[in-house]
Amino acid sequence: MSITQQYLLDSYRAAQHDERTPPAPGQQDWQVIREVRDYGRFRAVVSERPAHGRVRAAVARLIRGSAVRTPRPHH
Template identity: 50%
Template sequence: MNALHQYLFDTYRAARTGEPVPPAPGTHDVAVLRSVRDRRRFERVLAGRPARGGLRTALRRRMRPRTP
């Protein structure tokens, strides 16, 4: 059973019992990703590192050719 099937079951059950309908799958995904990003920035500030540019720096480091 995937998330859509579970959502349909929950919607049906909520309609039968008069409860509020649960949010659709994926409704809060963007908010979760933003909160994860903000938390990582906060942790970087607490560690004394720059709050921005961490992903680009890491990618640049990984993409740089290795010198023998």
């Protein structure tokens, strides 16, 4: 069953029981991404690590193929 079919089935069931319809698929994706990002930043601060630039640095390491990257000074 696809996401759209499941949504239509859930909407039909909600209408039969006079309940609110569920949100459409994909409607809250960006909110979830923001919450995951914020949670990662929170965990970094609690663990006393820098809270910014970690994902970008990890991607840069993967692209360059190096395991260790020396931090660049921020301007």
